[in-house]
Amino acid sequence: MKHKFSQLSDIISQRRTIKPQQMNGKPIDDEIVHQLLRLADWAPTHGRTEPWRFFVFAQEKVKQFCTDHAVMHRAAHPEKSSDDVFQKLSNMGDNASHIILVAMRRGHLPKIPVIEEIAATAAAIQNILLGAQSLGIAAYWGTGGSVLHHEMKDYLQLGEQDHVLGTLYLGYADIPAKEGLRNIPMSEKVKWM
Numbered sequence: 790m791k792h793k794f795s796q797l798s799d800i801i802s803q804r805r806t807i808k809p810q811q812m813n814g815k816p817i818d819d820e821i822v823h824q825l826l827r828l829a830d831w832a833p834t835h836g837r838t839e840p841w842r843f844f845v846f847a848q849e850k851v852k853q854f855c856t857d858h859a860v861m862h863r864a865a866h867p868e869k870s871s872d873d874v875f876q877k878l879s880n881m882g883d884n885a886s887h888i889i890l891v892a893m894r895r896g897h898l899p900k901i902p903v904i905e906e907i908a909a910t911a912a913a914i915q916n917i918l919l920g921a922q923s924l925g926i927a928a929y930w931g932t933g934g935s936v937l938h939h940e941m942k943d944y945l946q947l948g949e950q951d952h953v954l955g956t957l958y959l960g961y962a963d964i965p966a967k968e969g970l971r972n973i974p975m976s977e978k979v980k981w982m
């Protein structure tokens with residue numbers, strides 16, 4: 790059996806973004822999505838605030854979300870909502886199985902800075918992406934359209950202090966993932982002090 794580090798290293802380094810348009814429409818069992826969400830819940834968190842919140846759209850709700858997204862984006866940003874953009878948002882989930890909107894919900898511990906709550910929620914997202922990779926599930930973390938804007942918080946009935954961090958599209962894909970690409974050498978990113 791492979792060493793644990795080697796298995797984990799493969800999962801982390803081989804995880805690739807696969808866009809929803811490249812998915813094949815095959816549904817993921819809801820129980821598998823529950824398992825991924827339970828992995829997300831094990832992210833580290835300062836002060837045990839567990840600020841991550843997940844809004845899961847499955848089956849016909851996937852299309853409903855995409856339609857709602859296109860409509861809300863047009864209402865809030867008519868200048869950016871060309872017919873192409875409107876169609877793209879409307880059809881974004883057509884080949885995906887599930888869509889999960891991930892938000893940071895600000896708790897009642899004001900001593901925890903917002904950046905820490907956002908960081909913890911991003912760690913929860915990465916747990917989902919790595920879990921998906923280990924199960925051969927294609928995943929895409931997107932922030933386009935209205936995802937980072939106020940109208941999306943309203944749609945999800947979030948508070949002023951909360952933040953939506955992204956939309957995760959999950960599904961299966963027939964195509965192999967692209968080769969991993971990193972532009973900046975490690976030597977520029979790491980300084981041993």
Ligand SMILES: Cc1cc2nc3c(=O)[nH]c(=O)nc-3n(C[C@H](O)[C@H](O)[C@H](O)COP(=O)(O)O)c2cc1C
Pocket residue numbers: 804805806807930931932933955969970
């Ligand atoms: C916070 C965040 C937001 C992202 N938003 C978008 C997006 O709106 N559109 C997009 O095409 N890709 C988006 N991506 C995906 C990145 O483009 C992708 O992760 C990057 O190309 C690296 O590829 P890899 O994930 O396969 O390593 C986002 C990624 C992150 C972490």
